[in-house]
Amino acid sequence: MLEQRAAFLSASYGTPGQRFRLAPERAGPGPAAPSWAAGTWTIVTVWNPDGQQQPKADNLRAERELLALIVSRPHFPGVNxxxxxxxxxxxxxxxxLRRAAELGRxxxxxxxxxxxxxRVALIWLESDRMRVERFWAQLLEV
Incomplete structure (x- = not known):
């Protein structure tokens, strides 16, 4: 669990043009959140369940299934x-948040x-509950 947490905290998230990291404190002056982060938002991946690398074909099949589920919702591609x-x-x-957790599970x-x-919450999807860690989006220069 600690290794997986470290991976989540060291990763960058967002679109190819606007990336951010999870930061424990609010950034200083200037834009702190990605331009697409107005209101509430969720980032979900379906690749590599439980942090275990899967064959590319399995990941692509799961990605197609996710896209079929959200086809009628506004969404755009990201990279974790x-x-x-x-x-x-x-x-x-x-x-x-409830729907985000459902998709992740x-x-x-x-x-x-x-x-x-x-503001960003890392929502851990434990078997019988959600555990929340709170962070700030810290924009990266791309």
Whole structure:
């Protein structure tokens, strides 16, 4: 669990053009949240359930299933992580926390991100409950 938490905290998230990291404190002056982070938003990936690398074909099949589920909702592509662990994700504006957790659990994800503006919650999807860690979005230069 500690290794997985460290991976989540060191990863970057967002779109290819606007990336952020989870930060324990609010950033200084200037834009602190990605431009797409107005209101509430969720980032969900379906790749590599439970943090275990899966064959690309399995990940792509899960991604198609997710996209079929959200086809009628506003969403746009994102990326979680970098390098070997860069995983396609979707950013869903206006999704409720409950629905975000349902999607994450459906695809056996350890956690999802749920945000409101520049506030970000790392929502751990434990078997019988959700555990929340709160952070700030810290924009990165891309």
């Amino acid at each position: 992580g970098e390098g070997e662990w860069a995983e396609p994700s979707v950013i869903l504006p206006g999704l409720t 459906r695809f056996a994800q350890a956690a999802v991100l749920f945000g409101a503006g520049q």
